[in-house]
Amino acid sequence: MATIFRKELADYFTSIRIFILFLLVFGASAAGLFASFQGIRGIGTETGFVFLKLFTTSGTAIPSLTTFIALFVPIIGIALGFDAINSERSSGTLSRILSQPIYRDNVINAKFLAGIATLSIMILATILIVSGYGLRMIGVAPNAEEIIRLFLYLVITITYGAFWMGLAILFSVLFRRIASSLLVSIALWLFFGIFWGGLIVPAIARTTEVYLMLQRISPATLFGEATEVLLHPISRGAGLLTAGEEVSYMLFNPLSLGQSVLIVWPHITGLIGITAVCFAVSYVLFMRQEIRAT
């Protein structure tokens, strides 16, 4: 399995696709930095957590870094996974690999792990670049809690990317044609990104409870809320409590780390859960699939 993992990783890093994705990611980091450069002076520092503001502040016209990341992570995930299995199938390499003395699950495990490794490197690089330049820009060092919050944000972002990658791998097992798996993955991403939260749920939900429940089916909402709570310590999340009139009685002070984590715990669990489900389904399908040369 280490052999396939190494080869997949090497493939990712020598492909033009990843080069373009890295450009995109670094462009997004630069834009995010610029946004916080524009906006960070106007923000009150009375609640503390100045360092986190680097990631969440938007400029006059440019959205914040977290918005960019929320946009790009699914694309990276899909780009890493959409042709994982069916390109090997159509190029005829799959039957050659599977006739070697290795277990079939090694192939899909190695691909998934190599994808996660690539994804992690990309996201970690983004966060570190922004932290480094941001540190130089604002001159305020992060405190321990901020570092922990950023780390949790990193983990949840990787999980979110892994979900989209798992989904794309699932479609690459399911569909024989690369174009189909890519289109279906992107269609699903657009559906959850735009239509579900923006149009469908507001149209069908009668009460706030139902509204929130339906919203949280979408992984994009889960990720968005988790980001919000982790990086905006002041935020209570979009829970039932804050949806009603109680908002006006809320004290304007940041939540402790433990409380923030408590709020996003279900979100993290949910994201890991759907990622695991995607991977498990593609795993089972792949194990049972007929491997023919044509």
Place this chain on the structure above:
Amino acid sequence: MAGKIVIETKELTKSYDGVTVVDRLNLHIREQEIFGLLGPNGAGKTTTILMLLGLTEPASGSAWVYGYNPTREPLKVKRLAGYLPEKVGFYENLTARENLRFIAELNGISYTEANRKIDELLEMVGIGDKADLAVGKFSRGMKQRLGIADVLIKSPKVAFFDEPTAGLDPEGINQILDIIANLPKMGATVVISSHQLYQVQRVCQSIGILSKGKTVIEGSLDQLGREALAGGNYRIEVEIAQPNPKLMDILNKVPGVRKVETEGNLLLVNADSDLRAEIAKVVVQSDTSLIQMKIQEFSLDDIYMKYFHEDARLTEE
């Protein structure tokens, strides 16, 4: 053939969505022989190979490869067996050497050992000078050669080639077949699936003909030829100077002659045995000038056609 049987199938059956593709197949392949798995497209050749490799599970029946059951112990079989799929594919962005090294690594061959073998094999299949060229630039014939090197890198005890000559030019076909013909000397048992009879005839010692998933016939080529001949299928072609209508009746009276057909100056005699001497005698006695006479040798083609005609008749009935 004296070799012991190393690949065996017993009532091997596979069906897809209710359609039986391989139907109670019984094959026996001996050690270090080249076995031709023949049959028209869709006869179940590839499926049989996949089942022997453990890439597909049989619906019923069993297969044994060097004493291992491919369904239960696929890894042990895959360690012994090399497989060249019909549509062989390589990682196009990697060089020939890198592609082979990857397979070598998957087989647990050490780095230095792999390098030595790669050079040796690429030289053997005739693409030694292209070792460091990306496979994307390879032609079909070169990929097929690389495919053979790819099968051999693990020093297999049994090598499966699925349509190894498909899509190659005549020169390429000959070279590929020469390489394959040499494999038993290196200690490998070879199974070739093909519908190209003449090519298989050149290199195979034994054949099994499949049709609609059933074995139509199986055995060594010599034995099959004899069987076909024993069925009364000597065919003698007699060329004479000018047509002679009386000759037909005379020939029909020769003991052992079954049927005589005429095609202008050619007489086609079907006989139970080699009657050339008798035929020559009666032709000359009937005042006809005999130009030449030859006996048709049975090729695989005839065997193939014979069984397929029978098969076609059976299905029509």
